[in-house]
Amino acid sequence: TQLLEQSPQFLSIQEGENLTVYCNSSSVFSSLQWYRQEPGEGPVLLVTVVTGGEVKKLKRLTFQFGDARKDSSLHITAAQPGDTGLYLCAGLTYNNNDMRFGAGTRLTVKP
């Protein structure tokens, strides 16, 4: 079982639509990161959130860290084909002090 559960696993939408993907856990994290990975490449960091309830915006992407620091969401407004990729969340655990990754949400945005 994954420490971090990401949903949905796959998402296919049309250009211009809005979407939200989720990263959930029963564990508390000291910080959480979101990455985007394209085929044949390594993940690229999008954002780090460290405070419960924190909201960060990166152009059309909005990231939220849950108040209890157990979950996070990524909302994309007016999705574009360039947003296509695998979105991964990763959290730093308090007990192990290491980063744990979710399995990812594979997003396809059709023109």
Place this chain on the structure above:
Amino acid sequence: NAGVTQTPKFRILKIGQSMTLQCTQDMNHNYMYWYRQDPGMGLKLIYYSVGAGITDKGEVPNGYNVSRSTTEDFPLRLELAAPSQTSVYFCASSPLRASTDTQYFGPGTRLTVL
């Protein structure tokens, strides 16, 4: 700057063979990491290093060894390859601990063990 480079890009091994996955970074980062990524399972940390001469186990270290003789290089060694080690391997580096700083990933090595 090249960032994080990994070689080879692809490799097929027979069961029981050994090999070394190479990783080099030119950003003078203290922290380096090795992950494996299996379909539908996300990335799992194999080993990490906080500086030259210092390494530590991650979540899935069994079957692997590492060394860190220089700041730039962090090779991953597979001694007796097994089919369970078929995966995509990513090396990453960061100036500070990954949780508070950006990790820069290499392009990956796709390994198949038959």
